[in-house]
Amino acid sequence: MDLNFSESDAAFREEVRDFLRSNYPADIREKMERGVRLGREDFVRWQQVLFERGWAAPNWPVEHGGTGWSATQKYIFSTELALANTPAIIPFGLSMVGPVIYTYGSEAQKQRFLPDILASRVWWCQGYSEPGAGSDLASLKMRADRDGDHYVINGTKTWTTLAQFADWIFLLARTTSDVARKQEGISFILADMRSAGISVRPIITIDGEHEVNEVHFENVRVPLNNLVGEAGKGWTYGKLLLQHERAGIAAVARSKVRLARLRQLASETPEGGEALLADPVFRRKLAAVDIELLALEYTDLRTLSAVATGGAPGPESSILKIKGTEVQQAIDELYMEAAGCYALPFTPELYASPDIDDAQRIGPPWAADTTPHYLNGRKVSIYGGTNEIQKNIISKAVLGL
Amino acid sequence: MDFSLTDEQSLLKDSLERFIRSDYDFDTRRTQLRSELGYSQTTYARFAEFGWTAVPFAEEDGGFGGGPIELMILMEQFGRGLVIEPYLASIVMAGGVLRHGGSAQQKARWLPGLIDGSITGALACQEPYGRFDPARVRTRAEHHDGGWTLSGHKAVVLNARDAELIIVPARSAGDVSARDGISLFALAQGTTGVSLRSYPTVDGLQAADVTLEGVVVGADAMIGKEGHGLAILERAIADATLAVCAEAVGIMAVLVDKTVEYSKSRKQFGLPIGAFQALQHRMVEMFMEHEQTRSLLYMAAMKLAAGDDDAGRGLHALKYQVGRAGRRIGQEAVQIHGGMGVTDELDVAHYFKRLTAIGSSFGTADDHLGRYAG
Numbered sequence: 008m009d010l011n012f013s014e015s016d017a018a019f020r021e022e023v024r025d026f027l028r029s030n031y032p033a034d035i036r037e038k039m040e041r042g043v044r045l046g047r048e049d050f051v052r053w054q055q056v057l058f059e060r061g062w063a064a065p066n067w068p069v070e071h072g073g074t075g076w077s078a079t080q081k082y083i084f085s086t087e088l089a090l091a092n093t094p095a096i097i098p099f100g101l102s103m104v105g106p107v108i109y110t111y112g113s114e115a116q117k118q119r120f121l122p123d124i125l126a127s128r129v130w131w132c133q134g135y136s137e138p139g140a141g142s143d144l145a146s147l148k149m150r151a152d153r154d155g156d157h158y159v160i161n162g163t164k165t166w167t168t169l170a171q172f173a174d175w176i177f178l179l180a181r182t183t184s185d186v187a188r189k190q191e192g193i194s195f196i197l198a199d200m201r202s203a204g205i206s207v208r209p210i211i212t213i214d215g216e217h218e219v220n221e222v223h224f225e226n227v228r229v230p231l232n233n234l235v236g237e238a239g240k241g242w243t244y245g246k247l248l249l250q251h252e253r254a255g256i257a258a259v260a261r262s263k264v265r266l267a268r269l270r271q272l273a274s275e276t277p278e279g280g281e282a283l284l285a286d287p288v289f290r291r292k293l294a295a296v297d298i299e300l301l302a303l304e305y306t307d308l309r310t311l312s313a314v315a316t317g318g319a320p321g322p323e324s325s326i327l328k329i330k331g332t333e334v335q336q337a338i339d340e341l342y343m344e345a346a347g348c349y350a351l352p353f354t355p356e357l358y359a360s361p362d363i364d365d366a367q368r369i370g371p372p373w374a375a376d377t378t379p380h381y382l383n384g385r386k387v388s389i390y391g392g393t394n395e396i397q398k399n400i401i402s403k404a405v406l407g408l
Numbered sequence: 409m410d411f412s413l414t415d416e417q418s419l420l421k422d423s424l425e426r427f428i429r430s431d432y433d434f435d436t437r438r439t440q441l442r443s444e445l446g447y448s449q450t451t452y453a454r455f456a457e458f459g460w461t462a463v464p465f466a467e468e469d470g471g472f473g474g475g476p477i478e479l480m481i482l483m484e485q486f487g488r489g490l491v492i493e494p495y496l497a498s499i500v501m502a503g504g505v506l507r508h509g510g511s512a513q514q515k516a517r518w519l520p521g522l523i524d525g526s527i528t529g530a531l532a533c534q535e536p537y538g539r540f541d542p543a544r545v546r547t548r549a550e551h552h553d554g555g556w557t558l559s560g561h562k563a564v565v566l567n568a569r570d571a572e573l574i575i576v577p578a579r580s581a582g583d584v585s586a587r588d589g590i591s592l593f594a595l596a597q598g599t600t601g602v603s604l605r606s607y608p609t610v611d612g613l614q615a616a617d618v619t620l621e622g623v624v625v626g627a628d629a630m631i632g633k634e635g636h637g638l639a640i641l642e643r644a645i646a647d648a649t650l651a652v653c654a655e656a657v658g659i660m661a662v663l664v665d666k667t668v669e670y671s672k673s674r675k676q677f678g679l680p681i682g683a684f685q686a687l688q689h690r691m692v693e694m695f696m697e698h699e700q701t702r703s704l705l706y707m708a709a710m711k712l713a714a715g716d717d718d719a720g721r722g723l724h725a726l727k728y729q730v731g732r733a734g735r736r737i738g739q740e741a742v743q744i745h746g747g748m749g750v751t752d753e754l755d756v757a758h759y760f761k762r763l764t765a766i767g768s769s770f771g772t773a774d775d776h777l778g779r780y781a782g
Contacts, residue, residue, distance in 0.1 A: 009410045009710070010716070052632065243424060287781070291777050291778065291781045295728075298704070301707065302701070302725075303700065303703070305704060305706060306699055310707065311409065315409070348574075360413065397688045408668065408672065
């Protein structure tokens with residue numbers, strides 16, 4: 008048992024750090040630090056910085072533009088991106104549809120789509136959930152009926168993150184309704200968001216933001232060529248996509264950054280007041296979350312070590328999503344509590360815009376978005392399979408119940 | 409970054425696993441627990457034969473030079489078997505003080521017996537109002553005729569009744585909680601002025617409150633330097649804390665497995681109770697708590713082994729988690745086993761008791777959270 012990274016891995020970490028020091032755009036960094044809303048172009052520009060360096064898609068096979076990194080290098084890379092507080096990589100292209108296309112797509116689809124995904128020239132969104140199909144995704148109703156050399160698509164997708172920015176959507180739709188199991192007859196289809204009959208309706212989230220949407224399809228004609236793999240196998244493909252990205256699923260490094268910042272803020276003495284860190288109750292709550300996160304970090308590392316030494320991830324890897332989101336939400340709560348009475352003002356026009364400086368914010372600048380962030384953050388235990396669904400999976404797959 | 413064991417460590421683990429599985433059955437353990445001694449001397453002699461009692465000691469002292477990782481491996485298996493032999497008190501605690509602070513003469517006098525299992529030891533590391541702080545020592549040590557006179561009261565000393573050697577911290581200078589001024593003394597069994605009030609503990613082990621009244625010892629009984637015993641004591645307690653945490657993780661693993669298995673066979677309302685989602689999710693919680701605790705155990709053992717500056721904080725994190733998760737896993741295991749879970753007949757109840765006892769040994773979850781928080 009050894010806590011240290013090998014010399015070559017440590018050198019790799021230095022290489023990543025050097026790169027980030029000189030290539031992480033200062034304006035995006037400042038927005039991230041101030042909690043200002045990022046625009047489409049911020050995400051794209053950052054992903055293109057990584058692309059230029061050849062680091063856009065560490066998980067992809069080398070022949071499609073991947074890095075050929077070891078599991079440990081991928082872990083280090085994702086950790087360093089988080090420690091540098093870089094924007095999250097938008098997953099829909101690089102982590103989701105890309106791997107499905109290079110695994111199951113035709114040669115023509117690979118050539119047509121992969122280069123644009125890799126270079127973040129095309130923005131993708133994900134058409135999975137429907138108003139009547141959330142946790143029970145296989146009960147989805149969207150239909151894709153054949154008509155000559157096209158599918159005609161009808162139905163509604165929901166919770167479609169950043170669809171307002173998207174050029175393309177990948178979706179699960181029913182191509183056969185006469186099936187024994189509801190998981191059958193579902194196909195994985197790619198659609199151009201400019202197609203006639205697609206309309207996007209914003210859903211405003213609890214923090215007042217426009218992050219998710221409903222996407223309606225009314226007689227949308229999509230060429231048969233846009234079917235990925237075989238018709239009716241979409242459920243299998245879609246599941247692969249959900250388990251593809253392991254590195255970073257627990258969000259350990261991001262939570263560490265947030266917790267360290269909170270400790271710093273809580274140690275500062277406000278004028279005429281007392282530092283929150285002087286309160287033993289708050290200090291213990293902080294310590295309890297810190298320990299939970301430390302445990303999670305080592306659970307993550309155990310998984311990494313198993314994979315890096317040629318084994319499969321152990322049963323402990325199944326808990327990363329649940330524990331990771333629990334820790335994120337616990338940190339959200341602590342920030343809100345730390346903000347005191349300044350947890351109340353709701354002023355997105357002051358904190359979300361890059362043009363308003365800190366002095367114009369109400370209360371301590373860092374406090375401005377703590378409650379909206381807490382409110383929005385309730386989503387993390389809901390999306391990507393609720394934590395209850397995750398527990399069902401562990402119960403069945405790991406405990407054999 | 410590597411969590412795999414060396415070949416030697418794997419061998420140690422395999423031999424322990426084999427022994428616990430085939431030679432340490434629950435019914436024999438129960439019979440031994442009810443015997444006058446409270447454990448099996450024959451079994452303890454086998455621990456010595458296998459070399460397990462020698463693991464933590466240096467090679468020049470007749471040991472194998474094992475460290476925190478080896479201790480963790482041993483104790484996790486002892487937890488799985490719910491071992492009642494006095495390895496913790498004798499080898500980890502009393503042996504630990506000698507290992508970290510004993511002179512060559514003291515080691516020569518005591519270690520061969522501890523290692524071959526012919527004698528056992530005890531460490532009187534707490535006092536009635538000490539609240540798990542080893543620096544809170546009221547017991548006095550006064551100079552006397554070239555030696556020392558000791559007087560005071562030691563609380564819940566594990567294995568004191570049967571130990572040939574009791575190590576006693578006593579204060580020769582300073583206030584009740586001063587870090588300086590504590591000296592350690594090796595007392596042979598039967599020393600005049602030492603009286604014991606012995607009792608079983610909730611988990612079936614033996615302990616005693618020890619009263620020292622004008623106990624006269626020679627200068628050669630002092631372990632380490634006068635007034636500088638605390639650092640030695642703390643190292644032994646750190647080892648013991650890691651040891652009981654590893655034991656607890658072994659117990660947790662057994663409780664998770666036994667509960668899941670039971671829920672597959674126990675039928676109510678025409679279904680195995682494991683088919684009910686309310687119970688499934690609770691068992692998943694038990695599983696997650698166990699894995700998170702195991703992660704912290706590896707972290708703490710690796711940091712101790714590496715001599716990391718952060719090792720002390722790592723232990724606080726671990727012991728907090730063991731206390732908190734141990735309570736939850738133990739309670740859930742009992743709850744899901746239903747009425748049987750609160751009987752003396754079922755092994756689960758005994759695992760729960762030991763886990764509960766560990767929660768009140770070397771500091772509770774709250775004590776360690778407080779120290780971690782600073």
